Amino acid sequence: MVAVDTAAPPGQGYGEFATLLQDMFAPLGFGLRSLTVPEDAFPGTPAGGPRINLIASRRSGRPICTLHFQMDTPPAGPGWTRPPLTLTRQGHLLYGLGTRRMKGAIAAVWAALRAADAVGLGLRFDPVLAFTTDGGQGANAHAGLRYLAEQGALEGHLVSLGGLAAPRLWTGSPASLDLEIRIPAAAGAAEAALPVLSRLTALQGRLGQGVDGPRLSITAVSAEQSGEASSPFCSLALHRRLGAGETAASIRAELDAVLQEALPPGHAATLREMAAIPAVADPHRGPNAGRWQQALRWGFGFGPEDFREYAGAEPSALGFVQQAGVSEILQAGLQRPGQPAQGPDECTSIDDVEALARSLLAYLADVPELPAF
Structure with missing residues (x-):
């Protein structure tokens, strides 16, 4: 074998x-x-x-x-x-x-x-x-x-x-979610992602990084372009371990709040679930x-x-x-x-x-x- x-x-x-x-x-x-x-x-x-x-x-x-x-x-x-x-x-x-x-x-x-x-x-x-x-x-x-x-x-x-x-x-x-945040980056990927990364880091601190319980990891940050006619965007890959009582809906609401705080009204950032483990x-x-x-x-x-x-x-x-x-x-x-x-x-x-x-x-x-x- x-x-x-x-x-x-x-x-x-x-x-x-x-x-x-x-x-x-x-x-x-x-x-x-x-x-x-x-x-x-x-x-x-x-x-x-x-x-x-x-x-x-x-x-x-x-x-x-x-x-x-x-x-x-x-x-x-x-x-x-x-x-x-x-x-x-x-x-x-x-x-x-x-x-x-x-x-x-x-x-x-x-x-x-x-x-x-x-x-x-x-x-x-x-x-x-x-x-x-x-x-x-x-x-x-x-x-x-x-x-x-x-x-x-x-x-x-x-x-x-x-x-x-x-x-x-x-x-x-525990359960987990893998998610992707896409942020339009017409003015530059770093400038677009920085306020979101800052608030995600603060969220990491509030959740803690213990052996068990809720945890947030930022697994990748990249600048991409989805097509020849499309504007560039910054992609943030996240891994979220769920704690007791948390659900996929509550995690999405938590991250939506991060985007609302970090970006101006009417922003075009998107949050997408990539994978979930029960x-x-x-x-x-x-x-x-x-x-x-x-x-x-x-x-x-x-x-x-x-x-x-x-x-x-x-x-x-x-x-x-x-x-x-x-x-x-x-x-x-x-x-x-x-x-x-x-x-x-x-x-x-x-x-x-x-x-x-x-x-x-x-x-x-x-x-x-x-x-x-």
């Missing part, structure tokens, strides 16, 4: 990776179908190749558990001391692009399902595997998962395997959360007193999943606390891959109680 380059951008390796997944999971009795995101489905920067998402299912009439994996990685970038597209073992560590974020988790699920089949272990859930293409920019950054959610392709409850290898219970994430609320409060916690204890050796709740500080594309009606979303993965999700010399450990496989096997197994490990 590591040898298949699924970096996005450019996003050109999805077809080859889909073929590899077919070869891995079809022998386990899974039927695979592809759902390609239409090029015009969402605004933003398109991928370099078709966004091929896969759904693998093996149905027997039991309740559905959807296991989710993001197929993309970022480009390797500088700083690697090992070949990023070669799986390299050093002691108990496995190095390679995607090992920690998702390719290691795919290997853990494959191992768990293969072990269950080998010993004839029945499953309490019918597993559905959702492999999505979510790399990119703007709304396209979450195109695969959002498209599957909107198409109703995600069923039952969902286990997201891009999370932590730690005794943590994810309690949700909040995730209480994903851990569902009928399967207790068993999931028990399975993680069995797989990783965590104690019952070790578990802590935590809320994500940044928006999550899983908001689209909950918005589509899948309310219970559980998380685990191979990222240890304090580790970056990805980066130079990305690695995971054999111990953690095995522990995640044990956890998944315990969770899916049709047994009334989990034995002591």
Whole structure:
């Protein structure tokens, strides 16, 4: 899996990776179908190749558990001391692009399902595997998962395997908006933007820049011209994390007030929403959360007193999943606390891959109680 380059951008390796997944999971009795995101489905920067998402299912009439994996990685970038597209073992560590974020988790699920089949272990859930293409920019950054959610392709409850290898219970994430302000700049881009930037900076100060709660970021400032016959304009790109009780309408009103204060009456500045990610609320409060916690204890050796709740500080594309009606979303993965999700010399450990496989096997197994490990 590591040898298949699924970096996005450019996003050109999805077809080859889909073929590899077919070869891995079809022998386990899974039927695979592809759902390609239409090029015009969402605004933003398109991928370099078709966004091929896969759904693998093996149905027997039991309740559905959807296991989710993001197929993309970022480009390797500088700083690697090992070949990023070669799986390299050093002691108990496995190095390679995607090992920690998702390719290691795919290997853990494959191992768990293969072990269950080998010993004839029945499953309490019918597993559905959702492999999505979510790399990119703007709304396209979450195109695969959002498209599957909107198409109703995600069923039952969902286990997201891009999370932590730690005794943590994810309690949700905030909503966010990406917006663009366009200001006519006939007298010069800097002169046009300066009063608006001044008031946006003041708004940033009032909101604060805390780990959680509302936050405003100015992500780009540029001077542009929309056409040969059009006047130049200044473009301000904004990212707004929503706090408790805030809505898209209240954020637009807040920014409209900024423009009214900064610009003369009758100004022609415009405010446009570019992308929005819904909040995730209480994903851990569902009928399967207790068993999931028990399975993680069995797989990783965590104690019952070790578990802590935590809320994500940044928006999550899983908001689209909950918005589509899948309310219970559980998380685990191979990222240890304090580790970056990805980066130079990305690695995971054999111990953690095995522990995640044990956890998944315990969770899916049709047994009334989990034995002591």
